[in-house]
Each structure stands twice: as structure tokens, then as C-alpha cells.
Amino acid sequence: MATYAIGDIQGCYEPLRRLLDLIRFDPAHDRLWVVGDLVNRGPESLMVLRYLHELGSAATVVLGNHDLYLLMVAAGVERRDKDDTLYQVLEAPDRDVLLDWLARQPLLHVEGDHAMVHAGLLPVWTITRAQELAAEVSAALTGPDARHFLLHLAGNRPDRWADNLKGWDRLRVIVNAMTRMRFCTPHGHLALRAKGPPDEAPAGTLPWFRAPDRFHRTHTIVCGHWSALGYYRGDGIIALDSGCVWGGKLTAFRLEDGEVFQVQG
Template sequence: MAIYAVGDIQGCYSVLRRLLERISFNPAGDRLWVVGDLVNRGPESLQTLRFLRGLGDAATVVLGNHDLYLLMVAAGHKRLDDDDTLFDVLGAPDRDELLAWLAGLPLMHVEGAHAQLHAGLLPGWSIEKATALAAEVSDVLRSPDGQKLLLHLAGNRPEEWSDDLEGWDRLRVIVNAMTRLRFCTVDGRMALRAKGPPELAPAGTMPWFKVPGRLSRSHTIVCGHWSALGFYREPGLIALDSGCVWGNVLTAVRLDDGAVFQVPARPL
């Protein structure tokens, strides 16, 4: 059995299938870790959701910001932008089943020496604390208050964590960090509007994984979200968003031995 972690698919289902063929993925024995952003901007969001849901226990999937955006749109709390490609999901006959499956996915998964999430962790969060915080969000999202949570998710504030935060502000900070974080200050203030490469970090900030003394260094973080960073590895980090939806490549890493597999967004 092998565990393969794959980056942001974003509706590029055909590319995903070519990547799985490349690695000879066998759902009877292998497992697929998907680091979020299953949907949007690519042309095949519906096929992607149906396929991953159909993998059952062979797929370990966490939520990304685009996945939450789909849930917010479906709940009537967001309007589609011109570059969104979610109409096929929203009009599908199995829409409700797919959205319920999506809402049931976690923000974070920890197994052995690896922690899987979409974007990042604030420097003051240990893996144990982050796991508990992610569970707080999941408990609400799966409850009758899930629709209220979707209503209150939008926004960049508060910009930093405090153990004293309560209610929607508390949950919004957790979600923003785990699904949107790229840059922050040493004390954990998030710069959520910044989307460029690490060398263009806003003044006073740095990539979240570079903060000295980050408490989550006990595990290797497996994440995506940051296409301007691209596929990137360093001790304690595997970043997998290699910009497939922008015409680059889709990347998978076999966690057992670190082997890297990539296929182009368009066949050569």
C-alpha cells in the first residue's frame, strides 16, 4: 500500500485521471490524499467530486477555500464570479448528495508524521491544538448551524488568533488560516490579501512555514493553495499546488519515499 498526496485539482478531472494512471493508483490498496480545492476554475468540477466521493475510504480529502466557496454559493451566501466554473455542480441531479459529502470533509487530517491541510497553520498552533481547532469547525459545519457558519465565513477579520475569541470570529480565523494563509507576521497576524511568490512578501511578513519557532514543526505539513509558490519541499513541508488549473502541472508525492510524479495540464 502506498499513500499519494496530490495538489489542488480545481476541476481538472482529466488531468487527475492521467496522473493516477501514471502512478498506477489502485484504490484497493493505495490511498489518495487530496489537499483541498477540488473544484472551480477548471472545467470538470462535477466529475472530480463524483470520482473522489466514489473512492470512499481510499481517498482522504480536506477542504480548501474553493470548496467552502462552493458551499457558500449553494447556500445563497455568495454570488458566482465570471471566472467560476461551478454551474455543473449546482445544477447536477446529485447536487445535494455531493454538497453533503463536501460539508462532511475535515479541515485537517493527521496521520503518523504527516499533517494534511489546504493552506497553513499559525505559528502558535501545535499540531495537537490545530487538530482540535479544525474539529471545532467541522462540528459546526456538520450541525444544524452549518448554514449559519457559511453565512459568516467571508471576511479577513480578525487577522490574528486569540484563545479568547468566540463565536463566528473564532471559527473564521481557524478557517482563514487553514484554507487561505500564505503570509503572516512572526506573532501570527495574517496578510490574507497577498497572493504573490515568497519574495514579494508584504512588509513585516514571511511565508507562514518560515516563522521561527513555529509550533507545528513536529510534523511534515502536506498542503497546497499557493500556486505562486509552486511545488516546493523543505524539511517539515510538502507544498503541492503546482498550478495545474493555470496550465502548468498536477503533482503527486508518494509519502512513503518522497517520490514525485507530475503530468502536464494539457497532454504534450
């Protein structure tokens, strides 16, 4: 049995299947960890969702910002971006089944000494605290007020965490950190507009995983989201977004021994 963590798929079903062939993935014995952004930009989001849904317990998925965008569009609370590629999902006969499954995926998965999240964790959060906060979002996303939650999800404010935050502001900061963050200050102020490589950090910020005295150093963080960072291992992080949808590569990392597998997008 092996566990393979896979970077942002973003609707690139054909490279995904080539990567699974390369690693000889067997769902009867192996497991996939998928770091989020299953959909959008690539041409086959529907096929990706169907495949991962059918894998059942062989696939462990966390939500990315593009996955949440799909849920927002499907709920009618977000206008379609002219560049999105979600029409196949939104018009599929099994859309409700797939969207319900997607909404039930967590923001954070912790197992052994690894924690998987799409973007990152604020330096002031321990793993236990991050699990609690991710559970708050999951409860909102699957509860009776899910549409209202999605309606209030977009936005960059507040731009820092505080324990006394409440309501939609509280949930928005959690989601923004776990699905959108690249740079922050050592004290956890988010710089969400910055999307460049690590050496282009806005003044006063640094890549989230280089913040000193991070409380979540107890675990290695497995993540994606940051194509300008690419595949990166170090500083208590395994980053796997190697830009498949932009013509880069799709990356798999075997947790048991650290071997890396890649296919061209």
C-alpha cells in the same frame, strides 16, 4: 500499498486521471490524500467530486477555500463569481449527495508524522491544538446552524488568532488560516491579500512555514493553495499546488519514499 498526496485539482479531471494512470493508482491497495480545492476554475468539477466520493475510504480529503466557496454558493449565502465554473455541480441531480459529502470533509488530517491542510497552520498552533480547532469548524459546518456559519464565513477580520476569540470571529480566523493563508507575522497576524511568491512577502511578514519557533514542527505539513510557490519541499513542508488549472502541472507526492510524479495540466 502506497499513499499519494495530490495538489490542487480545481476541476481538472482529465489531468487527474492521467496522473492516476501514471502512478498506477489502485484504490483497492493505495490511498489518495487530496490537499483541497477539488473544484472551480477548471472545467470538470462535477466529475472530480463524483470520482473522489466514489473512492470512499481510499481518498482522504481536506477542504480548501474553493470548496468552501462552493458550499457557500449552494447555501445561497454567497453570490457567484463571474469566473467560477460550478454550474455543473449546482445543477447536477446528485448535487445534494456530493455537497453533503463535501461538507463532512475536515480542514486538517493528521496521520503518523504528516499533517495535511489546504493552506497552512499558524505558528502558535501545535498539531494537537490545530486538530481541536479544525474540529470546531467541522462541527459548525455539519451542525444545525451550518447555513449561518457559511453566511458569516467571508471576510479578513479578525486578522490574528487569540485564544479568547468566540463565535463567528473565532471560526473565521481558523478557516482563513487553514484555507487561505500564505504570509503571516512570526506572531500569527495574517496577511490574506498577498498572493505573490515567497520573496514578495508584505513588510513584516514571511511565508507561514518560515516563521521561527513554529509549534507544529513535530510534523511535516502537506499542503497546497499557493501556486506562486509551486511544488516545494523543505522547512517541514511539502507544498503541492503546481498550478494545474493555470496551465502548470498536477503533482503527486508518494509519502513512503518522497518520489514525485507530475503531468501537464
